[in-house]
Amino acid sequence: xxxxxxxxxxxxxxxxxxxxxxxxxxxxxxxxxxxxxxxxxxxxxxxxxxxxxxxxxxxxxxxxxxxxxxxxxxxxxxxxxxxxxxxxxxxxxxxxxxxxxxxxxxxxxxxxxxxxxxxxxxxxxxxxxxxxxxxxxxxxxxxxxxxxxxxxxxxxxxxxxxxxxxxxxxxx
Amino acid sequence: xxxxxxxxxxxxxxxxxxxxxxxxxxxxxxxxxxxxxxxxxxxxxxxxxxxxxxxxxxxxxxxxxxxxxxxxxxxxxxxxxxxxxxxxxxxxxxxxxxxxxxxxxxxxxxxxxxxxxxxxxxxxxxxxxxxxxxxxxxxxxxxxxxxxxxxxxxxxxxxxxxxxxxxxxxxxxxxxxxxxxxxxxxxxxxxxxxxxxxxxxxxxxxxxxxxxxxxxxxxxxxxxxxxxxxxxxxxxxxxxxxxxxxxxxxxxxxxxxxxxxxxxxxxxxxxxxxxxxxxxxxxxxxxxxxxxxxxxxxxxxxxxxxxxxxxxxxxxxxxxxxxxxxxxxxxxxxxxxxxxxxxxxxxxxxxxxxxxxxxxxxxxxxxxxxxxxxxxxxxxxxxxxxxxxxxxxxxxxxxxxxxxxxxxxxxxxxxxxxxx
Numbered sequence: 015x016x017x018x019x020x021x022x023x024x025x026x027x028x029x030x031x032x033x034x035x036x037x038x039x040x041x042x043x044x045x046x047x048x049x050x051x052x053x054x055x056x057x058x059x060x061x062x063x064x065x066x067x068x069x070x071x072x073x074x075x076x077x078x079x080x081x082x083x084x085x086x087x088x089x090x091x092x093x094x095x096x097x098x099x100x101x102x103x104x105x106x107x108x109x110x111x112x113x114x115x116x117x118x119x120x121x122x123x124x125x126x127x128x129x130x131x132x133x134x135x136x137x138x139x140x141x142x143x144x145x146x147x148x149x150x151x152x153x154x155x156x157x158x159x160x161x162x163x164x165x166x167x168x169x170x171x172x173x174x175x176x177x178x179x180x181x182x183x184x185x186x
Numbered sequence: 187x188x189x190x191x192x193x194x195x196x197x198x199x200x201x202x203x204x205x206x207x208x209x210x211x212x213x214x215x216x217x218x219x220x221x222x223x224x225x226x227x228x229x230x231x232x233x234x235x236x237x238x239x240x241x242x243x244x245x246x247x248x249x250x251x252x253x254x255x256x257x258x259x260x261x262x263x264x265x266x267x268x269x270x271x272x273x274x275x276x277x278x279x280x281x282x283x284x285x286x287x288x289x290x291x292x293x294x295x296x297x298x299x300x301x302x303x304x305x306x307x308x309x310x311x312x313x314x315x316x317x318x319x320x321x322x323x324x325x326x327x328x329x330x331x332x333x334x335x336x337x338x339x340x341x342x343x344x345x346x347x348x349x350x351x352x353x354x355x356x357x358x359x360x361x362x363x364x365x366x367x368x369x370x371x372x373x374x375x376x377x378x379x380x381x382x383x384x385x386x387x388x389x390x391x392x393x394x395x396x397x398x399x400x401x402x403x404x405x406x407x408x409x410x411x412x413x414x415x416x417x418x419x420x421x422x423x424x425x426x427x428x429x430x431x432x433x434x435x436x437x438x439x440x441x442x443x444x445x446x447x448x449x450x451x452x453x454x455x456x457x458x459x460x461x462x463x464x465x466x467x468x469x470x471x472x473x474x475x476x477x478x479x480x481x482x483x484x485x486x487x488x489x490x491x492x493x494x495x496x497x498x499x500x501x502x503x504x505x506x507x508x509x510x511x512x513x514x515x516x517x518x519x520x521x522x523x524x525x526x527x528x529x530x531x532x533x534x535x536x537x538x539x540x541x542x543x544x545x546x547x548x549x550x551x552x553x554x555x556x557x558x559x560x561x562x563x564x565x566x567x568x569x570x571x572x573x574x575x576x577x578x579x580x581x582x583x584x585x586x587x588x589x590x591x592x593x594x595x596x597x598x599x600x601x602x603x604x605x606x
Contacts, residue, residue: 034456035449038249042433045242045426049419063239071236073245077460078207080453087205088461088515090558109204116212123215123225127233130226151229 016171019164026157027083030076037076041069061139068138068147075154082161106169113162121155128152192216206518207464214472221475231474232467239422240342240352245459246425247337250432251293252455254403255302257442262400263288264306269396273388276378278314280371282307282324287332287367292406294339297564300329304568315383322569323579324374327587329561330516330550331366334359334543337410337425340516343466344542347524352421353414357604358539362547362594366587373586402435462517469521482529489530496534500595503527504548511552512559519549536598543601547594551587554580 044059044066051058081087097105132145193213200209214228235241254260267281274280285307290299304325311321333340336356345352397404409431413419419427436442443451476482493499510519524545531541554561556577566573594600 031449031453035452038245038452038456041242042246042249042426042429045246045423046430049423049427053418066242067237067239070242070245071233073456074236074460074463077456077458078464079460081457081461081464084457086457086461087207088465088517089203089205090200090513090515093201093203105202109199109202112199112204112212113208116208116215119215119225120211120228124229126224127226127229148233151233 016164016167023083023161023164027080030080034073034076034080037069037073041066041073044069064139071147072150075150079154079157079161082158085165103169103172106172107166110162110166110169114159114166117155117159117162121152121159124152124155189217189220206515207461207468210465210468210472210518210522214468214475217472217475217479221479223475227474228468228471231471232464235346235467235470236463238346240346241463242422243337243342243352243425244339244463245456246422246429247292247339247342248294248459249452249455250425250429251298252451253429253432253436253443255289255293255298256447256451257436258440259403259436259442260285260289260302260306262396262403264303264310266396266400266404269389269393272386274375275385276371276375276383277386278311278316278383279320279324279374279378282311282321283328283331283367283370283374286325286328287335287363290328290330290332291335291338294337297329297560299332300325300561300564300568304565308569315381316378317381319575319579320377320381322565322571322576323581323583324370325569326561326565326576326580327370327554327583329564330553331370332363333546333550334363334366336360336414337421337428339462340520340546340549341542342421343462343517343520344524344546347466347470347521348528348538348542350538350542354539354605355542356411356414356421358543358601359546361600361603362543362590365593365600366547366550366590369586369590370583373582402439406431465517466521469518470525473522473525477525482526485526486530486533490533496536497596499531499534500536500544503531503544504591504595507545507548508552508555511549512555512557515560516549516553519552520545537602539605540598540601544595547591551584551591554584554587556580 044062048058048062048066078087093105128145128148128151131148132143134144136144138144138147196204196209196212200206211228215225218225218227263285264281267284268278271277271280271284282303286299286303289303293299293302307325308321311324312318332338336359338359341355341359342352344350345355406428410424410428413424413427414421433448437445437448489499489502493502507519507523510523514522527545528538528541532538536544553559556562562573562576562580565571565576569576
């Protein structure tokens with residue numbers, strides 16, 4: 015069961031990597047094009063800026079789900095340095111359990127938000143309804159919920175085994 | 187009462203290693219629910235933050251910083267400053283300070299400096315016969331040095347959260363940043379003379395060669411700053427130009443990095459960006475509620491009743507921020523503390539831009555303060571030394587940094603000189 019979940023997770027991760035690469039490249043090209051057009055020809059693409067802003071939204075939230083997969087969310091992780099190897103699984107399980115709960119609520123809140131936006135009928139670049147790019151928020155929070163869930167299962171599986179989960183250094 | 191309980195539970199889980207964004211979101215969601223406000227208010231704030239126009243600068247500058255750190259640029263930077271500063275007494279330590287500061291400004295104080303430069307500079311300083319404790323202390327505290335120079339990420343984030351103009355904040359950081367580097371350099375020179383480290387001679391040939399080698403990277407600060415202050419382009423546009431320029435130089439011209447490596451570098455840099463943005467979003471959701479609930483007003487009236495003078499207020503603020511920088515980490519301290527403290531500081535007549543520089547200087551120093559400053563742990567992993575040794579190694583440098591903090595805090599002119 016966990017095996018299969020992992021394979022799906024890896025497949026999703028490959029899609030995320032490709033999406034982020036394409037979107038970031040598009041962001042650089044579009045932003046650069048706008049500078050050139052404005053400075054050289056005193057013009058610009060009217061849908062360029064809102065599209066770039068939506069690309070940032072996507073790249074940011076996809077980045078956050080990738081951080082979840084890799085255990086790279088910014089955290090303090092002070093106490094676990096002094097917790098014995100035997101108890102570490104319990105700490106991990108507790109922490110991941112909380113994260114699952116909070117991310118699930120955030121995903122639900124994001125769905126409410128998207129539904130509200132859909133009812134408002136607002137549009138963004140090229141007359142795309144606002145709620146379409148905003149879908150990335152509930153989707154990524156849903157993914158984060160699943161990934162924290164997977165990490166939770168892994169922490170439980172470590173119980174009793176002498177193997178310790180790797181301790182990654184935090185960044186920033 | 188139950189709010190206190192929820193705070194206590196979340197605090198314990200945070201200390202146990204729960205992601206900061208989960209803890210902040212948890213608190214915000216709880217407060218919203220108990221005030222019977224629709225939970226989507228949280229997402230509204232996140233969405234509003236993520237689509238702020240200036241925010242485009244964050245992924246673009248971060249990506250450019252990652253490309254630079256994976257290329258040969260750190261080596262060229264070290265060689266260049268070696269050629270020009272190596273002949274000074276204590277030259278190598280000045281090189282370390284200057285390169286770390288430049289690199290941190292470009293990569294945004296995200297822990298990359300110690301990882302990318304530490305491995306080059308520590309062996310170089312050992313060969314230069316600097317005592318190991320001195321070198322490690324210097325490199326550890328330099329992990330966030332340069333944070334006040336544009337276009338560092340914390341400056342941009344402060345501007346977004348505190349709603350001050352980013353170009354003004356960029357200008358404000360320059361003199362205080364120079365003061366930090368100068369005082370640390372002076373201290374290092376004094377120590378180097380004391381340790382009697384051998385001096386190198388200036389060689390014109392090497393200087394020219396190093397200049398030639400770094401010829402493509404030298405214009406980079408001009409691209410970033412010149413464009414913004416000539417009024418030609420906005421900060422977010424400067425970020426796009428920087429990213430494109432770095433790609434052109436490192437991938438097309440120098441070929442330090444292959445096209446095939448780019449998606450992986452993009453992925454790595456965006457993992458960091460995602461981690462920061464989601465904290466930023468969660469924190470704005472929380473502080474939006476707190477501002478509605480008039481928490482800053484309550485903090486203010488509490489403080490006003492006890493602290494009359496701005497001088498004393500700044501002492502308290504500094505101690506508080508040093509502790510926050512040491513324990514919470516830079517990005518969470520910035521996003522949570524700034525909206526709460528900015529209105530309070532304004533009531534004490536502190537200029538919002540000066541306040542930004544005070545904030546960032548504190549967080550920069552806090553990152554090296556025992557027991558929890560993040561630089562100590564990054565160094566401990568990078569240099570494979572016990573954290574306790576680094577605690578001791580950093581102390582003299584922290585003393586110098588604190589002296590700088592006093593100067594920056596009580597001499598507003600330093601921060602505001604360029605704004606007029």
